[in-house]
Amino acid sequence: MRTGRASSVTKRRAWAVVGMLVAPMCLVSQDARADTDFQIATHVSGAWLRQMPSFGAKEVTTSARELADGRIRTAGGLAMMGLGADVELTVDDRWKVPLFGGNAFWAIGSYDAIITSHDGSIARLRPWSTIRGDLLLPGVGHRWKHRRNMWAAAVRTGVSFATMGGSVAAGTETVPLELDAATFLVQLELEGCRRLDPSTRVCLQVVPRLYEHELFNGVTFGLRFEGGR
Amino acid sequence: MTVERIFGLAASVALSLVALAGCGSDSGSEREVVGLRAETALPARMASVVVDGCVLDTWSRSTLASAGAKRVLRGGEVIMLCLVPRADGTVGPRDQSSRAALAALTEELKRDGYRVHFGIAFTDESGQRYDGAQTQAFLRDPAWRQRVKETLPLVIEPADGVEIDLQSLSNDARPFVTALVAELAEVVRPTRRLGVFVPPSVTVPSDLPGGDAFSRRELAPLVDRMRIMTLDYSERDPGPTIDPGWAVDAVRLAKDDFPNVDVSYPLYGTDFGPRGRRPVVYHDAIAISTIARAPIERGPTGAPFLRYRAFGGESHELWFDDAESTARALGAWSSDVLPLDVGVLFYGLGAEDPALFERLAARMR
Numbered sequence: 001m002r003t004g005r006a007s008s009v010t011k012r013r014a015w016a017v018v019g020m021l022v023a024p025m026c027l028v029s030q031d032a033r034a035d036t037d038f039q040i041a042t043h044v045s046g047a048w049l050r051q052m053p054s055f056g057a058k059e060v061t062t063s064a065r066e067l068a069d070g071r072i073r074t075a076g077g078l079a080m081m082g083l084g085a086d087v088e089l090t091v092d093d094r095w096k097v098p099l100f101g102g103n104a105f106w107a108i109g110s111y112d113a114i115i116t117s118h119d120g121s122i123a124r125l126r127p128w129s130t131i132r133g134d135l136l137l138p139g140v141g142h143r144w145k146h147r148r149n150m151w152a153a154a155v156r157t158g159v160s161f162a163t164m165g166g167s168v169a170a171g172t173e174t175v176p177l178e179l180d181a182a183t184f185l186v187q188l189e190l191e192g193c194r195r196l197d198p199s200t201r202v203c204l205q206v207v208p209r210l211y212e213h214e215l216f217n218g219v220t221f222g223l224r225f226e227g228g229r
Numbered sequence: 230m231t232v233e234r235i236f237g238l239a240a241s242v243a244l245s246l247v248a249l250a251g252c253g254s255d256s257g258s259e260r261e262v263v264g265l266r267a268e269t270a271l272p273a274r275m276a277s278v279v280v281d282g283c284v285l286d287t288w289s290r291s292t293l294a295s296a297g298a299k300r301v302l303r304g305g306e307v308i309m310l311c312l313v314p315r316a317d318g319t320v321g322p323r324d325q326s327s328r329a330a331l332a333a334l335t336e337e338l339k340r341d342g343y344r345v346h347f348g349i350a351f352t353d354e355s356g357q358r359y360d361g362a363q364t365q366a367f368l369r370d371p372a373w374r375q376r377v378k379e380t381l382p383l384v385i386e387p388a389d390g391v392e393i394d395l396q397s398l399s400n401d402a403r404p405f406v407t408a409l410v411a412e413l414a415e416v417v418r419p420t421r422r423l424g425v426f427v428p429p430s431v432t433v434p435s436d437l438p439g440g441d442a443f444s445r446r447e448l449a450p451l452v453d454r455m456r457i458m459t460l461d462y463s464e465r466d467p468g469p470t471i472d473p474g475w476a477v478d479a480v481r482l483a484k485d486d487f488p489n490v491d492v493s494y495p496l497y498g499t500d501f502g503p504r505g506r507r508p509v510v511y512h513d514a515i516a517i518s519t520i521a522r523a524p525i526e527r528g529p530t531g532a533p534f535l536r537y538r539a540f541g542g543e544s545h546e547l548w549f550d551d552a553e554s555t556a557r558a559l560g561a562w563s564s565d566v567l568p569l570d571v572g573v574l575f576y577g578l579g580a581e582d583p584a585l586f587e588r589l590a591a592r593m594r
Binding site (some may be wrong): 062064065106107108109110111113115117118119120121122124126127128129130158167168169170171173202225 | 252253254255431462463466467468469472473474475476477478528529530531555558560561562563566567
């Protein structure tokens with residue numbers, strides 16, 4: 001009996017302590033509900049891929065042999081340019097929740113053909129024909145405003161697809177190869193913006209790719225136009 | 230309105246950037262990667278070389294004495310195709326002076342660190358290969374095979390091994406090929422190694438005429454090494470002497486039956502003209518290119534070739550290999566493609582790019 005009574009008292013005291021701790025938080029003034037707003041943005045970007053990934057090649061038949069699907073290793077980096085758009089949610093004018101977006105990049109610059117092997121056959125890849133598409137998935141970030149200026153940072157996930165043109169040799173003939181690569185990605189979005197009018201903002205954005213085929217494998221940077229508060 | 234403005238701004242900036250940056254383009258150069266890049270080590274394989282004859286000219290002798298060749302051919306053999314079975318089955322050369330010269334050369338090569346194998350080439354006394362029917366008639370005769378078996382030991386005394394080079398047989402020669410190899414194994418293998426040159430079939434049954442004259446499974450317990458003759462890929466139409474991918478398939482098929490195999494790589498080239506094919510050496514190709522003012526191009530596999538008009542206006546196409554194309558193929562045969570116990574047999578010493586062995590050696594660590 002003594003033990004049961006003591007236990008009951010202890011529980012009541014504990015609840016009282018919790019109440020005292022939580023009450024001040026509830027008493028701070030705040031909106032009755034979160035203030036949310038959607039933003040849409042488009043951007044033009046340059047991109048640098050530090051190390052091109054290995055590409056998957058579909059099965060192919062040449063006059064010399066049948067090649068099963070496999071992976072073809074490449075080397076070197078790639079410069080690209082592209083366009084993109086995305087939608088994000090802002091919460092309480094401070095938090096940003098990037099929702100969905102996409103980018104399309106194409107290679108720029110002059111490149112040597114890459115001579116490599118595909119299961120012992122000589123393959124020739126054309127880095128200048130590379131096209132990359134990113135599907136950007138939700139992330140989370142924060143933004144800070146000062147008058148007409150704004151800074152923001154967010155971490156975001158996504159998937160990236162790339163294709164490259166190539167061919168495999170068999171004697172005197174060359175047979176086209178279908179090459180593609182896909183990866184999960186994580187990127188850090190950093191931007192500095194200036195408001196143009198009440199609903200439009202222009203930003204400089206730098207986006208290190210924390211993971212894309214491998215760790216710290218590149219960056220995108222460019223101009224971004226945002227619509228929203 | 231806002232959305233329109235955003236897209237308008239983005240589009241105009243994008244168009245400006247496209248105008249400034251453009252799209253990717255071909256520099257016109259090539260860059261070799263993976264196992265192919267110049268600074269990348271080539272797979273470490275045992276390598277051997279075939280000399281088509283009993284004599285090494287001073288050029289070839291110097292090549293074999295070079296540090297590059299010793300590095301590349303370390304652990305392999307110098308195979309001299311110089312033993313000739315005559316019509317009565319006697320294996321030559323028989324005269325004392327020839328055998329003495331051969332023994333002296335063999336000793337010299339051994340001092341350089343090479344193992345020396347003598348190859349049995351089925352040629353007549355003028356050096357012309359017997360046609361397949363003639364060779365087959367010899368093989369079919371047990372007395373002829375017995376004579377070969379009896380006379381072989383004398384001529385192979387200086388050698389570390391023997392190689393059998395049978396060509397142009399029909400499929401029904403199979404039991405006789407196996408019988409010859411079995412009989413020769415009895416006199417060779419107790420003290421020396423025995424190898425056999427095998428056609429580069431890529432299918433079962435063989436895709437090559439006479440390819441099934443060689444039963445790799447029956448020969449497997451009788452020999453120490455099979456040399457897969459992945460040569461003369463282009464026979465009818467002009468083209469490279471080897472296709473690296475085709476060679477991989479031929480070696481893989483052979484390796485299913487026998488573990489100790491070599492992939493062959495040609496040191497010679499081929500001149501395709503209206504009157505047929507003609508083997509050429511590297512220097513022929515360079516000389517023709519210079520004389521005919523024919524630029525050297527590279528085919529899809531990297532093999533160099535040139536087109537020229539010969540005397541009388543004949544149209545020729547000449548394909549050959551150089552240090553670059555050879556290194557490219559050897560690099561393509563990375564260890565995940567061909568296991569490292571697959572050796573390389575360079576065929577036709579003396580026909581090669583003079584820079585070949587030094588270039589390959591520089592990439593072997």
